Amino acid sequence: MTNESRKRKVRGSQIRSSRGDKKQGRSQSRDDKEIERLERQNGARRQESSAHIDEGFVPEEQSFVETESVNRVETRMERWLDVGRPTHLIGPTGCGKTSLAMHVARERDRPVVWINGDAELTTSDLVGEYAEKERISERDQFIHNVVKSKDIIRDRWVDNPLTLAVQEGATLVYNEFSRTKPVANNVLLSVFEEGVLELPGKRGKSRYVDVHPEFRTILTSNSVEYAGVHEPQDALLDRLIGIYMDFYDLDTEIEIVRAHVDGSTGTNVEDIVQVLRELRERLDITVGTRAAIMAAEGATTVDTVDQAVLTDVCTDVLASKVAQRSDVRELREEIESAIDDMEVGLS
Ligand SMILES: Nc1ncnc2c1ncn2[C@@H]1O[C@H](COP(=O)(O)OP(=O)(O)OP(=O)(O)O)[C@@H](O)[C@H]1O
Structure with a gap:
């Protein structure tokens, strides 16, 4: 067998085949067996369960x-x-x-x-890594006045x-x-x-x-x-x-918002969801279902949601997505105009 053919590889790792390597392999497996014996003796094998x-x-x-x-x-x-x-x-x-x-x-x-x-x-x-040191110890007092002790310290994989x-x-x-x-x-x-x-x-x-x-x-x-x-x-x-996936349909979003908001909102959840869906179409920022849930939460804090309150609530919910003060002004105007155009039946 040529040296080259001895260097066959399996899944990128070289198969050990030289005499020196074989010897090293034998002593490695002796070490492994010894560690396994000590582990059994100490009850130390820790299962990652x-x-x-x-x-x-x-x-x-x-x-x-x-x-x-x-x-x-x-x-x-x-x-x-x-x-x-x-x-x-x-x-x-x-x-x-x-x-x-x-x-x-x-x-x-x-x-x-x-x-x-x-x-x-x-x-x-x-996947994990060697993160801890593990000590496996043996104390042997088979002959009462002779103490034989052995410690193996090795890296432990987590x-x-x-x-x-x-x-x-x-x-x-x-x-x-x-x-x-x-x-x-x-x-x-x-x-x-x-x-x-x-x-x-x-x-x-x-x-x-x-x-x-x-x-x-x-x-x-x-x-x-x-x-x-x-x-x-x-x-x-x-x-x-x-x-x-895209945003869910109107009825699903209304149900989701209802499921998340405790207590009654000062207006219909339907109205809030509809306004937020309209803003989703009009604005460049992403208006997710989470925004509708937050707006509805805001609406639970007042008895009646009028146009001014709904505008404030929607602006606050979406403002963190725009960078500049001037953008917030534009955002508020867009929200006002959406609420106007939709003529939602605010209470
Ligand atoms: N089917 C559902 N039932 C109840 N609540 C839902 C449902 N789908 C979405 N939600 C709620 O809508 C909000 C947004 O949903 P979720 O966090 O799953 O979205 P996402 O697409 O993973 O968002 P992100 O990309 O920001 O992580 C959350 O408050 C979530 O609880």
């Missing part, structure tokens, strides 16, 4: 409204999750992506793991959310995944394609984790940021089902 999944941060589900249009998108998502395809929800800010993703994930009756995309997120944040989700067959909700730099998301490629998660940085035989058959992924991204921040690599997008 599904219990850890529940410790992660998962947003609580608020009252989820299901109407025909919500159910339609839900059914489309479930179809693709049923056949094991990662599903990517794309839509404008505040149209309901996260709520729907969490709802569908919870309906699957598997653990839910939540990751929030972020420019600072690294592959280690997703799994992060993606690894836990893959192992436990969880439903991973990766919110705003396109905010993460594409290179950090590369680990997802082999998860989706080969059903294997590689743990970069991990040493030894457990570097590869088989993906649990029940593991599923729902990704969300904002349609504006999606094109703008870190454009995800085509190879990853190629493996995703894309479902574009």
